[in-house]
Each structure stands twice: as structure tokens, then as C-alpha cells.
Amino acid sequence: MNTTLRRLGLSAWRSPALMSWGSLGVRAVGFVLVLPLALRHLPAEETAVWFLFLSLTALQGLADFGFAPTFVRAVAYARAGREAGAERLEAVIRTMRYIYVRLALASLALISVVGGVSLWGPISQVREPAQAWSAAALMALGGAFGIRAAMFAVYLQGAERIAAFRRREIVAGLAMVAASSLVLVSGGGLLGLSCVSLAGALAGSALNRALAVRLSPPGTWAAAASPDMEVMRSVWPPAWRSGLGVLMTFGAIQGSGVVFAQLAPPIEVASYLLAQRLMQALSEFASVPFYTRLPGLARMFAEARSAELLTDAGRGMLRANWLLVAGIVGLGSIGVPLLALIGSRTPFAAADLWWLLGTAVLVERIGAMHLQLYSTTNRIVWHIANGVAGFLMICAMPFAYRSFGVLGLPLGMLIGYAAFYAPFSMACSYRAFRLNPAQIDLAASAAPLTVVVAGLLAALRT
Numbered sequence: 501m502n503t504t505l506r507r508l509g510l511s512a513w514r515s516p517a518l519m520s521w522g523s524l525g526v527r528a529v530g531f532v533l534v535l536p537l538a539l540r541h542l543p544a545e546e547t548a549v550w551f552l553f554l555s556l557t558a559l560q561g562l563a564d565f566g567f568a569p570t571f572v573r574a575v576a577y578a579r580a581g582r583e584a585g586a587e588r589l590e591a592v593i594r595t596m597r598y599i600y601v602r603l604a605l606a607s608l609a610l611i612s613v614v615g616g617v618s619l620w621g622p623i624s625q626v627r628e629p630a631q632a633w634s635a636a637a638l639m640a641l642g643g644a645f646g647i648r649a650a651m652f653a654v655y656l657q658g659a660e661r662i663a664a665f666r667r668r669e670i671v672a673g674l675a676m677v678a679a680s681s682l683v684l685v686s687g688g689g690l691l692g693l694s695c696v697s698l699a700g701a702l703a704g705s706a707l708n709r710a711l712a713v714r715l716s717p718p719g720t721w722a723a724a725a726s727p728d729m730e731v732m733r734s735v736w737p738p739a740w741r742s743g744l745g746v747l748m749t750f751g752a753i754q755g756s757g758v759v760f761a762q763l764a765p766p767i768e769v770a771s772y773l774l775a776q777r778l779m780q781a782l783s784e785f786a787s788v789p790f791y792t793r794l795p796g797l798a799r800m801f802a803e804a805r806s807a808e809l810l811t812d813a814g815r816g817m818l819r820a821n822w823l824l825v826a827g828i829v830g831l832g833s834i835g836v837p838l839l840a841l842i843g844s845r846t847p848f849a850a851a852d853l854w855w856l857l858g859t860a861v862l863v864e865r866i867g868a869m870h871l872q873l874y875s876t877t878n879r880i881v882w883h884i885a886n887g888v889a890g891f892l893m894i895c896a897m898p899f900a901y902r903s904f905g906v907l908g909l910p911l912g913m914l915i916g917y918a919a920f921y922a923p924f925s926m927a928c929s930y931r932a933f934r935l936n937p938a939q940i941d942l943a944a945s946a947a948p949l950t951v952v953v954a955g956l957l958a959a960l961r962t
Contacts, residue, residue, distance in 0.1 A: 519666035526673035531781050533677055537684040538693075539774070539844035545626045545766040546690055547846045551773035552622060552761055553639045553694070555754045556615050560643040562751055563607035566742030568654050570735045571596050575658025588731075590720050595732060596651045597725035604648040611640045618758045625766055626690075635694035642698040649705030652712040661715055668707045676700045741883035748890020749916070756897055756909045764906065767846065772906055775849035778831060779861050786824035790816035790869050794876070801876045809876070810933060810940065817869050817944035824865055825948045828858035829955065851959035853907055859952050860914040866945045867922030874928040881928060889921035 538550060571592065578589040615636060623632045656665040676696060683692035713721050757776055761769045793816045800809035832855065835848035849857070871885055893916035900908030900915070929935065 519663045523666045523669045523673065526670050528785065530673060530677040534680045536842045537681055539839065539846050540842050541684045542689065542845065544770045544845050548761060548766045548770035548773065549622050549626060549632055550690060550693065551770060551777060552619060552758060553636065554777065555757045555773065556611060557639055557643045558754050559751060560607045560611045561647065562747050563603045563647055564650060566739040566746065567599060567735065568650060569742060570739040571654045572658040574731065574735055575655055579659055586717055589717065590723060591728035591731050593655065593720055594723050594726050595728045596654065598727045600648050600651040601725065604644045607647050608640060608644040611643060615640060618762065622761050622766065631691045635690040638694035638698045642701040645701040645705055649701065649708060652708035655712045656708065659715060664711060665708065668711065672700060672704050672707065738880060741880060745882040745886025749886040749893065752890045752893040753913060760906065760909060768906065770846040771849050774846055775854055775857055779857050782824055782827035783861050783865060786820050786827060787865065789819035789823060794872060798876045806933060813873050814940040814944050817940060820865065820869065821862065821945055821948040824862055825951050828952060832955065851962065853910065855956040855959040856907060856914065857910040859956050860910050860917055862949060862952050863914060863917040863922050867917060867925040870929040871925040874925065874932050877932050885921050885924050889916040892916040892919055
């Protein structure tokens with residue numbers, strides 16, 4: 501019995517899927533513990549600045565510009581011997597090191613300018629602006645280190661060492677949660693949180709580097725960083741397509757919060773950014789039932805098992821959509837009393853804002869899953885879907901904000917997702933697999949979308 505339990509535990513410890521779930525679980529624990537502490541111990545002005553830090557760090561991460569998934573594939577192909585084997589792997593790593601150091605420096609320069617301009621007004625309203633600026637500088641440094649360290653995570657994923665990588669992510673995440681909680685309880689404020697963030701970035705970089713070097717052929721990471729032109733020609737086309745798409749949509753969404761912070765009182769900014777952060781977390785967790793199926797779906801496509809592929813994809817979509825709807829309904833129902841219970845200094849978003857944001861996010865999830873389904877055919881159109889949708893958001897948000905105030909921000913998102921992103925993505929998968937809407941979306945999407953739209957209409961009437 502003990503031997504069996506030991507074997508099961510060891511198997512779980514080595515399972516990429518279970519370790520990935522464990523990493524998501526640690527993020528959930530951090531969200532459940534750190535967020536309430538921040539809302540309770542930080543004034544609304546500092547909460548708004550903290551959320552802005554998170555938005556700016558996310559924008560800083562866009563400097564990756566689609567290189568991460570591209571280099572994951574490049575490492576995997578080189579290790580599989582599909583190209584020049586060990587020599588090709590060394591060339592990929594040399595190129596990756598060359599690119600990621602420059603991406604980190606470029607991101608630091610860019611965020612110093614953008615962050616300085618966007619934080620000027622919000623930081624001027626906190627009690628101790630000098631400490632807040634110091635915290636901003638540390639967050640920017642942490643973000644730059646995080647981008648540079650991404651190359652080690654990229655290598656480990658491409659080398660199919662996901663379980664080992666995620667185990668370290670779990671340990672580091674738990675340490676960050678504990679340290680952030682202690683800082684907030686002891687009154688460390690924004691500066692303390694930023695110190696923890698920088699320390700976490702440095703520690704994570706060191707851990708992943710040591711693992712990547714240990715799991716690589718000897719001397720692979722010792723060669724001088726320099727671009728290999730053949731590698732550059734292979735990684736640049738897919739990288740810019742992915743990067744442009746993400747930049748347009750994710751950049752527009754995160755940027756809307758940064759711009760709103762310049763126009764509204766701190767308490768309104770904090771409330772909106774809190775709603776945005778909560779909805780982002782719900783979307784990430786709701787996507788798991790579908791996204792964990794993607795490797796299997798790709799394998800089924802390669803094996804021409806189309807009927808099984810579509811059945812499995814529809815099942816994953818159904819579960820993901822209902823999980824997101826459950827989160828939207830649940831938090832929408834208990835958000836106000838929950839924040840009152842924990843003594844939050846930041847109010848929960850108004851019902852109409854929450855439900856409009858939830859509708860936009862659900863439409864995005866529906867489109868994203870169809871886009872992922874289409875991508876199993878190895879045809880990548882992310883730059884079209886995200887690029888056009890992001891352009892529509894950027895055009896719509898200013899006019900919508902002028903007419904409807906803060907509601908205009910999620911309304912602009914909904915316009916981009918509903919007018920192009922979701923219909924285009926669904927059309928791609930319908931065409932590729934010769935589907936009609938009844939085969940997947942009537943069951944997987946129609947009912948969840950009806951529930952959320954009904955909640956939005958009810959909220960708009962009150």
C-alpha cells in the first residue's frame with residue numbers, strides 16, 4: 501500500500517499536466533490570499549497604483565512579441581534532430597540569448613517612459629509619492645529581469661521538461677505568496693510588494709537558468725550570444741504574427757486601464773482595475789478544460805480522427821464556457837458583501853460594468869477556443885484575428901468612453917470581439933472542419949452566452 505502511494509506520488513510529481521494544474525493552483529492561492537490583504541491594507545489610491553503596476557508589467561511583457569512560442573517550437577525541432585541536431589540547438593540558444601537580452605533592455609527603456617508618464621498623476625495622490633516612485637522603479641526592473649529569464653522557461657518547455665519547470669514555479673510561487681502576505685500585514689505597502697516582486701524575478705531566473713544548463717548538452721549555454729541568420733529567418737515570421745496580434749488586443753485592454761487612471765478619481769480607477777484583474781483570472785482558469793486538450797486535439801488531427809476531435813473539442817468548450825459563466829455569476833452576486841466582509845477600501849464594480857465586462861470576456865473566450873481549434877491544422881491567423889479586433893477596440897473606446905464613461909471601455913472590447921474576432925475565428929474553424937453552428941456552438945456557447953447577456957440586460961435596467 502505504502503509503495504503504491506509512493507509510486508502514485510512520484511508519478512504525480514513528474515506529470516506535466518498535474519504540475520501545470522499545481523502552478524495554476526498556486527496562482528489561485530495567491531489571488532485568494534494576497535488580493536484581499538491588499539484591498540484591506542492599502543488605501544484606494546495605493547490600490548489603484550498597485551493595479552497600474554500590474555498592468556504596466558503586463559504591457560512590459562508584450563516586449564516578448566511572440567518569440568516565446570516560436571522558440572519553444574525551434575528548441576523542440578532542434579532536439580528532435582529534424583534539423584542539424586546539437587549544432588542547431590546551440591545556434592537556437594545563442595540566437596535566443598541575443599534576442600532576449602535586447603528585448604529586456606528595450607522593455608525597460610519603454611516602460612520607463614510610458615510608466616513615468618502614466619503614473620505621474622496617480623502617484624501624486626498617494627500619501628508617500630517618493631516611496632511609490634521607488635516601488636515603480638523596482639517593478640520595472642523586475643519586469644525586465646522576467647523577460648530575460650523567459651528564455652530559460654522557453655528552453656525547458658521546448659525540451660519537454662515542463663514538469664520540472666512547473667515544480668520550481670510552484671515552489672517560487674508559494675514563496676512569493678507568503679512574502680507578499682507578510683509584507684502587507686506588516687505594513688510594507690507598495691515598496692515592500694515591489695521588493696518581493698524583484699526578488700522573485702531574480703530567484704526565478706536563477707532557478708530556471710540552473711535547470712536549463714543542467715538539462716542541456718554540455719557547453720550549450722557557454723557560447724557567446726550571437727544571432728544565427730538561419731534561425732532568425734525561421735523564427736521571425738511566426739513571431740511577428742503572434743506578437744502583433746497580442747499587442748493589438750492585450751495592449752488595448754491593458755492600456756485602457758492605464759489611460760483611465762489619468763482621467764478618473766483613484767477610487768473609480770481602483771474599482772475598474774480590480775474588476776479587470778478578477779475577470780482576467782476567471783478567464784485564465786476557465787480556459788483550462790479546453791486548453792489542456794490541445795495537444796490531444798493536434799494529435800487527433802494528424803491522425804485524421806476528425807469526428808473524435810470535434811466531439812472532444814466541443815466537450816472542452818462547453819465546460820470552459822460554463823466555468824467562466826459560473827465565475828461571472830458567482831462573483832457578481834457576492835462581490836459587494838465579500839469586499840465589505842474583508843474590510844476592503846476599494847469597492848466592487850457596479851453591476852452594469854461587471855456584466856458588460858463579463859460579456860466581452862465570454863465572447864473573447866468563444867472566439868479564442870475556435871481559433872485554437874483552427875490552429876490544430878497548423879495554419880496560424882492570430883495576427884489577423886487579434887490585429888483587426890484590437891484596431892476596432894482602439895477606435896471604439898474613445899468614442900464609447902465619451903458617451904458612456906467607464907462603461908465605454910468594456911463596450912469597446914465587446915465591439916472588437918463581437919464584430920470581428922469571434923465571427924472570424926468561428927468561420928475559420930467551421931470552414932476547416934466543415935462544421936455548422938449546431939455541431940458545437942449551439943450546445944457549447946449559446947446557453948452560456950444567453951445567461952450572461954440576460955444578466956447584462958438586468959443590470960442595465962437597474
